[in-house]
Amino acid sequence: MNQTPNVLCFSGHDPSGGAGIQADIETLNSHQCHCCSIITSLTEQDSYNVKKLIPQQADNIRRQAETLFADFEFSAIKIGLIGDVEIILAIHEILTQAPHIPVVFDPVLAAGGGKNMANESLINTIVEQLLPLSTIITPNSSEAIKLAQQKSIDQCGEWLQKHTDYVLITGADEQTEQVVNRLYMPENKQETFTYQRLPHQYHGSGCTLASAIAALLAHDLDPFTAILEAQEFTWNALQDAYQPGQGQHNPNRLFWMEQS
Numbered sequence: 001m002n003q004t005p006n007v008l009c010f011s012g013h014d015p016s017g018g019a020g021i022q023a024d025i026e027t028l029n030s031h032q033c034h035c036c037s038i039i040t041s042l043t044e045q046d047s048y049n050v051k052k053l054i055p056q057q058a059d060n061i062r063r064q065a066e067t068l069f070a071d072f073e074f075s076a077i078k079i080g081l082i083g084d085v086e087i088i089l090a091i092h093e094i095l096t097q098a099p100h101i102p103v104v105f106d107p108v109l110a111a112g113g114g115k116n117m118a119n120e121s122l123i124n125t126i127v128e129q130l131l132p133l134s135t136i137i138t139p140n141s142s143e144a145i146k147l148a149q150q151k152s153i154d155q156c157g158e159w160l161q162k163h164t165d166y167v168l169i170t171g172a173d174e175q176t177e178q179v180v181n182r183l184y185m186p187e188n189k190q191e192t193f194t195y196q197r198l199p200h201q202y203h204g205s206g207c208t209l210a211s212a213i214a215a216l217l218a219h220d221l222d223p224f225t226a227i228l229e230a231q232e233f234t235w236n237a238l239q240d241a242y243q244p245g246q247g248q249h250n251p252n253r254l255f256w257m258e259q260s
Contacts, residue, residue, distance in 0.1 A: 004032060004033060004034050005032075005033045005034070005075035005076070005215075005218035005219060006033070006034045006036060006072045006073060006074050006075060006218075007028050007033045007034070007035055007036070007074065007075060007076045007077070007078060007211075007214050007215060007218050008036045008037075008038070008065075008068060008072075008074045008076075008077045008078070009021060009024040009025075009028075009035055009036070009037045009038070009077075009078045009079075009080070009211070009214075010038050010040050010061070010077070010078070010079045010080065010082070010091055011024050011037065011038075011039065011040060011078070011079075011080040011081060011207070012039065012040055012041040012042070012043055012053075012080060012081030012083065012108070013039050013041070013042050013043060014043055014045055014204070015043065015044070015045065016045055016046050016047050016203070016244075016245065017244065017250070018047060018203035018204040018244070018248065018250040019203055019204035019206075019207050020043070020080065020081060020204070020207060021037050021039060021080075022204075023204040023207035023208055023211065023251070023253070024037070024078060024080070024207060024211040025037070026253040026254065027207070027208050027211035027212050027215065027233075027253050028211055028214070028215050030212075030215075030233075030253050030254060030256065031212060031215035031216065031218075031219070031233075032215075032219075033075075033214075033215045033218050033219075036068050036072060036074070038061055038064045038065060038068075039056060040055065040056060040061065040080075040081060040082050040083055040084075040087050040091075041053055041054055041055045041056060041081055041082070041083035041084070041087075042054040042056070043081075046245060046247060047203060047243075047244065047245030047246060047247030047248050047250075048245075048246075048247035048248065049247075053083050054083075055082075055083040055084035055086075055087060056087070058084070058086040058087050058089065058090040059090075061087060061090045061091070061094075062090050062093065062094065065090075065094045069094075069097075069098065074098070074101050075101070075102075075217070075218035075219075075220075076101060076102050076103075076104065076214040076215070076217045076218040077095070077098070077101050077102070077103045077104070077214070078103075078104045078105075078106070078210055078211050078213075078214040079091060079103065079104070079105045079106065079130065079134075080106050080108055080206075080207055080210065081108040082108070082118075082122070082126070083118075083122075084122070085121055085122055085125045088122065088125045088126060088129050088130060089125070089129060091129075091130065092129040092130060092133065095130075095133040096133065099133075102135040102136075102214075102217045102223075103133060103134045103135050103136075104134070104135065104136045104137075104138065104210050104211075104213045104214040104217065105130055105131070105134040105136070105137045105138070105164075105210070106137070106138045106139075106206050106207060106209070106210035107126055107130075107137060107138075107139050107143050107147060108143075108206065109123065109139075109142075109143045109146050109147075118146070123146055123147060126147065127147060127163060131147075131160070131163040131164045132163060132164065134164045134165070135164070135165050135166065135217070135223065136164075136165065136166040136167075136168065136213055136217075136223055136226075136227065137160065137164050137166070137167055137168070138168045138170065138206065138209055138210045138213065139160075139167075139169055139170070140169070140170045140171070140172060140173045140206065141153055141156075141169055141170070141171055141173055141174050142173050144156040144157065144160060144167075144169045147160060148160050153169055153182060154182070156169065157169050157182055157184035157190070158184060158188075160184065161184040161185070161186075165185075165186060165223070166183065166184070166185055166186075166223050166224075166227065167183070167184040168181060168182070168183050168184075168209075168213075168227055169181065169182045169183075169184070170206070170209065172197075172202075172205060176197070177197065178194050178195065178196060178197055179194070179195040179196070179197050180192060180193070180194050181193040181194075181195070181231060183224075183227060185223075185224070191224075193228070193231055195231070195235050196235075198235075198238050198239060198241075200241060200243075200248070200249040201247075201248045201249065202238055202241060202248055202249050202250070202251060203247070203248035203249065203250055203251075204250060204251055205234060205237075205238060205251055208233075208234045208237055208251045208253060209230055209231065209234045212229075212230035212233045212234060213226050213227055213230040215230075216229055216230055234251065236255055236256075237251035237252050237253050237255055238251050239255075240252040240255040240258070
């Protein structure tokens with residue numbers, strides 16, 4: 001019997017290779033997990049920005065999930081780019097049939113280059129249908145504000161935590177000297193993590209973080225430890241990032257191979 005944990009990813013496809021399902025696969029392989037994948041949306045994008053979003057058929061996503069669940073036992077589920085309300089509803093149905101599996105949700109509402117990836121209807125449906133079924137969500141500060149519609153980051157974190165278990169609001173998109181990530185947990189507990197701000201713009205850092213958390217949950221780490229170690233992994237991948245095109249840098253999710 002295979003002892004490598006299986007993780008199911010609902011993610012978009014990035015043909016430039018920096019984000020989406022490719023980021024998930026690289027991150028999960030780096031953590032000795034097997035990645036099964038269901039593509040939610042195709043995209044037209046390069047290393048600068050997303051140009052077009054092409055959501056897939058919700059019924060196809062349902063059927064793919066049904067086939068996979070009949071064959072695999074999953075230790076975690078990771079959700080990234082969605083792109084369409086009907087896909088949210090399909091994923092909601094799938095998650096309700098597997099309530100014992102931890103879910104990490106990276107609510108991708110905009111591309112790293114700035115393109116909007118979610119309208120008001122999609123955001124409202126995320127809050128209603130996916131947040132209550134998620135174990136950990138990992139919005140950046142801009143996404144947290146869009147989801148919670150609150151004035152401050154702390155108010156957003158506290159509001160979101162009432163709808164899910166753990167909320168990690170990342171601060172890489174803020175104009176601060178250091179990157180400050182804020183974690184909101186059950187029983188009104190909070191934790192702050194501070195990291196050196198690195199010099200480049202990065203493509204796929206959020207996918208890397210969420211996938212690393214999912215991988216560590218799949219290896220039976222508790223949520224707090226998984227969140228802590230996933231942040232360290234992501235920062236190291238960003239520190240060793242490379243520039244495959246002419247735009248943003250890609251995290252090197254295999255940095256540890258070069259150090260060994």
